Amino acid sequence: MENNIENTMENDKNGKRKPVKRNVKRKKVLRKKRTKGMRCLISGGKLVGGIATVLLVLFGLDYLLYPCTFMRNDIHTVTTEAHQDIFLGTSHGKINIDPDVVSEETGRSAHNLCVGGEYAVDAYYLTKLMIETEKPERIIYEVDPGYFVTEKEVGNNYLLFYHEFPLSRAKLEYFQATMMECDFRTAIFPWYEYIFKYDLEKVWETVYQKWMHNYDVSFLKGSKQEYHESGFIERYPVDTTQLSMENEALKLFTRDSVKQQNMEYLERLIDLCRENDIEFVAVSTPVPASTLVAYEANYQDAWNYFAEFFEKKDVRYLNFNREYFADFSHEITNFTDYDGHMNGDAAREYSRVLGEVLDAIPSME
Amino acid sequence: MSLTSNLFILFVFITVVLYYILPHKIQWLVLLVASYVYYIYSGPRYVYFILFSTLCSYLCGRLIEKFAENKDENGKTGNKKLQKAILICGLILNFGMLGIIKYTNFVVENLNALFHMELRGIEILLPLGISFYTFQTAGYLLDVYWKRVKAEKNVFRYALFVSFFPQILQGPIGRFGRLANQLYAEHSFSGKRILHGCERILWGFFKKMVLADWAAVFVDAIFGAPDQYSGLAIFGVLFYTIQLYADFSGGMDVVIGVASLFGVEMDENFKRPFFAVSITDFWHRWHITLGTWMKDYVFYPISLSGWMGAFGKLMKKIFGRKKGRVIPICLANLIVFFVVGVWHGAEWRYIVYGIYNGLIIAFSGLMADTYRTWKKKLHINDKAVWYHIFCVVRTFLLVNISWFFDRAESVGDAFRMMGYAVTQFDPSQLLTITTGAGGTVQTITVLCILGAGCLVLFVVGLLQERGISIRERIAAWPPAFHFAIYLGLLLAVGFLGSTASVRGFIYAQF
Numbered sequence: 032m033e034n035n036i037e038n039t040m041e042n043d044k045n046g047k048r049k050p051v052k053r054n055v056k057r058k059k060v061l062r063k064k065r066t067k068g069m070r071c072l073i074s075g076g077k078l079v080g081g082i083a084t085v086l087l088v089l090f091g092l093d094y095l096l097y098p099c100t101f102m103r104n105d106i107h108t109v110t111t112e113a114h115q116d117i118f119l120g121t122s123h124g125k126i127n128i129d130p131d132v133v134s135e136e137t138g139r140s141a142h143n144l145c146v147g148g149e150y151a152v153d154a155y156y157l158t159k160l161m162i163e164t165e166k167p168e169r170i171i172y173e174v175d176p177g178y179f180v181t182e183k184e185v186g187n188n189y190l191l192f193y194h195e196f197p198l199s200r201a202k203l204e205y206f207q208a209t210m211m212e213c214d215f216r217t218a219i220f221p222w223y224e225y226i227f228k229y230d231l232e233k234v235w236e237t238v239y240q241k242w243m244h245n246y247d248v249s250f251l252k253g254s255k256q257e258y259h260e261s262g263f264i265e266r267y268p269v270d271t272t273q274l275s276m277e278n279e280a281l282k283l284f285t286r287d288s289v290k291q292q293n294m295e296y297l298e299r300l301i302d303l304c305r306e307n308d309i310e311f312v313a314v315s316t317p318v319p320a321s322t323l324v325a326y327e328a329n330y331q332d333a334w335n336y337f338a339e340f341f342e343k344k345d346v347r348y349l350n351f352n353r354e355y356f357a358d359f360s361h362e363i364t365n366f367t368d369y370d371g372h373m374n375g376d377a378a379r380e381y382s383r384v385l386g387e388v389l390d391a392i393p394s395m396e
Numbered sequence: 397m398s399l400t401s402n403l404f405i406l407f408v409f410i411t412v413v414l415y416y417i418l419p420h421k422i423q424w425l426v427l428l429v430a431s432y433v434y435y436i437y438s439g440p441r442y443v444y445f446i447l448f449s450t451l452c453s454y455l456c457g458r459l460i461e462k463f464a465e466n467k468d469e470n471g472k473t474g475n476k477k478l479q480k481a482i483l484i485c486g487l488i489l490n491f492g493m494l495g496i497i498k499y500t501n502f503v504v505e506n507l508n509a510l511f512h513m514e515l516r517g518i519e520i521l522l523p524l525g526i527s528f529y530t531f532q533t534a535g536y537l538l539d540v541y542w543k544r545v546k547a548e549k550n551v552f553r554y555a556l557f558v559s560f561f562p563q564i565l566q567g568p569i570g571r572f573g574r575l576a577n578q579l580y581a582e583h584s585f586s587g588k589r590i591l592h593g594c595e596r597i598l599w600g601f602f603k604k605m606v607l608a609d610w611a612a613v614f615v616d617a618i619f620g621a622p623d624q625y626s627g628l629a630i631f632g633v634l635f636y637t638i639q640l641y642a643d644f645s646g647g648m649d650v651v652i653g654v655a656s657l658f659g660v661e662m663d664e665n666f667k668r669p670f671f672a673v674s675i676t677d678f679w680h681r682w683h684i685t686l687g688t689w690m691k692d693y694v695f696y697p698i699s700l701s702g703w704m705g706a707f708g709k710l711m712k713k714i715f716g717r718k719k720g721r722v723i724p725i726c727l728a729n730l731i732v733f734f735v736v737g738v739w740h741g742a743e744w745r746y747i748v749y750g751i752y753n754g755l756i757i758a759f760s761g762l763m764a765d766t767y768r769t770w771k772k773k774l775h776i777n778d779k780a781v782w783y784h785i786f787c788v789v790r791t792f793l794l795v796n797i798s799w800f801f802d803r804a805e806s807v808g809d810a811f812r813m814m815g816y817a818v819t820q821f822d823p824s825q826l827l828t829i830t831t832g833a834g835g836t837v838q839t840i841t842v843l844c845i846l847g848a849g850c851l852v853l854f855v856v857g858l859l860q861e862r863g864i865s866i867r868e869r870i871a872a873w874p875p876a877f878h879f880a881i882y883l884g885l886l887l888a889v890g891f892l893g894s895t896a897s898v899r900g901f902i903y904a905q906f
Binding site for chain 1: 397398400401402403404405406587601605832837838841875879883886887889890891893895
C-alpha cells in the first residue's frame with residue numbers, strides 16, 4: 032500500500048500550491064492500459080514518419096544532385112516520340128552516326144540511342160522499354176567487337192540507363208537483371224558517383240530542368256564535342272598528327288575471349304525484335320585503316336565471328352570494314368582517335384553513306 | 397552475393413519478414429533455407445563441400461558421444477581410444493578437404509621450384525567461407541570430444557550452425573556452445589533489436605565504403621608498383637592499416653548487425669585493436685574469434701600435451717626453472733602463429749606474417765623478466781600515461797611492420813618496401829595517384845575524407861576504451877537527434893563513399 036502513495040503538489044481552491052498524498056495504484060493501471068495501445072500507435076507513427084523522412088530526403092537529393100544527362104533526353108525521346116529507326120550500340124555508333132543525315136537519305140525518322148558503355152544487355156532492355164512505349168520499326172545495332180570480349184563494370188554504367196527509365200515493366204526487369212549485384216548505393220544514392228565532380232552552381236539548373244520537364248540540350252556542349260537532340264554526339268576535329276596508337280586502350284577481339292553472356296543478350300535482342308515485328312540490322316562502323324592493319328588478326332577474327340553469327344541468325348550485317356570498306360575513306364584524318372571515333376564532318380559523310388545503304392536494303396530483299 | 401549489394405539487402409529483408417511472420421517454431425528452418433539459398437546462389441558447385449563438412453562432423457560428433465555413453469565389460473563408460481580415433485578421423489576429413497583445396501597448388505609450386513619437377517596443380521576456386529566453416533566444425537568436434545557440449549541430434553539444426561548465412565563469408569568463427577542455442581531459439585519481433593541491427597549495419601557500411609574503399613585506392617597503387625612509389629612505402633602500409641581494419645571490422649559490423657536482426661548475438665571479432673599495448677594484447681583485440689579458437693584448440697592442447705611436458709623438463713634442466721617454464725609456452729605460441737599464417741593463405745608471405753607475430757610474442761615472453769628489471773632500474777611506472785602511449789605506439793609500429801608481409805605481392809617485395817620505408821620519403825607522390833572512377837576525384841579530397849573518417853574512428857574507439865557506450869548514449873538522446881545522427885551516417889556513405897571501382901571484402905577470400 033505504501034508503494035502506491037505518491038507525494039505530489041497540487042493547487043488548492045485558492046490557487047496555492049500544497050503537498051498532497053494520493054493513492055496512485057488505480058492511476059498507474061490506467062496509465063499502463065492506455066499506454067499499451069498508445070505506445071503501439073506512437074511506435075508505428077515514429078516508424079512510418081522515420082521511413083517517410085528518409086525516403087523524402089533520398090528523393091530530394093536525387094532530384095537535386097543527379098545531373099541531367101544526354102541519356103535523359105535520349106530515353107525521353109524514344110519513349111514519347113514514335114521513330115521508325117533506332118540506333119543502338121556503343122560510342123562508335125553515338126559519334127559516327129547522325130540520325131538526321133540518315134533520315135534525309137532513308138526518309139524515315141530516326142534517333143541515336145547508342146552510348147559508350149552500352150552492352151547488349153542494355154540494348155536488350157532499352158528495346159523492351161521502347162516496345163512498351165513507342166515501338167520502332169527497325170533497330171540498327173552498331174557492333175563493336177571489343178564489347179563482346181569485356182564484361183560491363185558494375186555501378187554507374189547501369190545507372191546511366193536505369194535512372195532514366197520511366198516506371199515500367201522493363202525498368203523492373205532491368206533492375207533485376209543488372210542492378211541486383213550492384214552496390215546498394217546505386218539504388219538509394221544514384222548520384223553518388225557524380226558528387227565529387229558536381230558543379231554546385233548547376234544544382235538550380237538541374238532542378239529547373241527537372242521541374243519544368245525541360246529537355247533542352249544546349250548545355251550539353253563542351254570544348255571537344257557537342258550533343259545534338261537527335262542523340263548524335265558531334266566530335267570536333269583534332270590534329271591527327273598528334274595522335275598515337277599506343278595511347279589507345281583498344282579492346283582487342285579474340286574468339287576465345289568472347290563473353291557468352293554478351294552474345295546471349297545479343298541473341299535475345301534479335302529474337303525480341305523478331306517476335307515484335309521489328310526489323311534488325313547490324314552495322315560495324317569504319318575503323319581507321321592503320322588500326323585495322325596493326326591489329327589485323329584480331330579484326331579479321333572479329334569480322335569472321337560476327338559474319339558467321341549474324342548469318343546463322345539470318346540478320347543483315349553491314350560491315351564497313353569489309354564488304355562496304357570502299358564506301359567510306361578510312362584515312363585517320365576522318366577520325367579523332369585510332370579507336371574509330373570520327374569527327375563531326377566525317378560522321379555526317381559516313382551517315383549519308385549508311386543512309387544510302389540502309390535505303391537500298393528493301394530493294395535487296 | 398556481396399554484403400553491400402542490392403540483392404543482399406533485399407535478401408535480408410525478405411528473410412527477416414519470413415522469419416517473424418512464419419510460426420516461431422520453424423524460425424530456425426527459415427534461417428537454414430535462407431543460408432543454403434545464399435550459399436547456392438554464390439556458387440552452386442561449392443555446396444558439396446559444405447555438405448561434406450557438415451555431414452562428416454555431424455556423424456563424428458554423434459559417434460563420439462555414442463561411444464562416450466557406452467559401457468564396457470568392466471562397467472566403465474566411454475571407450476576413449478575409439479572416441480579419439482573418430483575425432484582424429486573427423487578432423488582429418490575436415491582439414492584434409494581444406495588442405496587439398498587450399499594448399500595443394502602451394503605445395504606443388506614449391507616442389508616444382510625445389511626439385512625442378514613439373515607436377516600439375518588442381519584447378520578449383522576456393523569454396524565460399526571454407527576456412528571459416530572448417531574451423532567451426534573442427535571446434536565443434538573437439539568440444540563434443542571434451543564434453544563441453546552435447547552433440548546435436550538433428551542434422552538439419554546442425555547444418556544451420558555450420559552454414560548460418562551472415563557469418564559464412566568472413567566469420568566470426570562461431571562456437572557451438574554460444575551460437576547454436578541462439579539459432580534454434582524462438583525469437584519474437586522487437587523493433588528495438590531491429591533498429592540496433594540496422595544501426596550496426598550502417599556503421600559497418602560507413603567503415604567499408606568511406607574508409608576501406610578509399611584507402612584501398614592508395615594501397616593498390618603503392619603495393620602494386622613499390623618501385624614507382626618508393627617514397628610512399630610508409631604511407632602504403634598506413635593506408636593498408638586503415639583499409640584492413642575498416643574493411644574487416646566494417647564487414648563484422650554488417651554481419652553482427654544482420655545476425656541481430658534475427659535475435660542472434662554473435663561473438664565480437666574486434667575490440668579496438670590499435671589501442672593494444674603489446675602484440676599479445678593486439679591478438680586479444682584483433683580477429684578475436686580466430687585468436688580464441690587458436691588458444692582453445694591449438695595452444696592449450698599443445699601446451700598441455702605429454703611431449704611438451706617432456707620438452708619443458710628438458711628446458712628447465714638446461715636453462716633453469718624460470719626460462720625452462722617460459723620456453724615451451726614460446727614454442728606453443730610459435731606453432732599457433734605459424735598455423736594462423738597458414739590459415740590466412742597458401743603463400744609464403746602469410747607464413748612469414750604468422751611467424752613474425754609468433755616470434756615477437758615468444759621474444760617478449762622470454763624477455764619479460766629482463767624488461768621488468770629494466771623498468772625497475774629506470775623507475776618506469778607501468779601505469780603512467782606516457783608509458784601507456786609509448787606501448788600503444790610501439791605495438792602500432794610492430795603491427796604495421798607485419799602488414800608488409802600481409803599485403804605485399806611477395807616476401808621479397810615486403811622486405812624491399814620495408815627498406816624504402818626507412819630510406820625514402822616523398823609524400824608529394826601521393827598526389828600523383830588517381831582516385832575515383834577514372835581519376836575523377838581530387839586526391840586531396842580523398843585524403844581529407846580519410847583523415848576525417850579516421851578521426852571519427854579514433855574518437856569512437858577512445859570513448860569505448862573508456863567504457864562509454866556511444867550507442868547507448870545516442871539512444872538516450874531525444875528521438876529526433878538519434879534519428880538525425882543515423883540519417884547523417886547514412887548520407888555520409890552516399891556523399892563521402894568511394895567512387896573507385898567496387899571491391900569485395902578482403903576476408904571474404906579466405
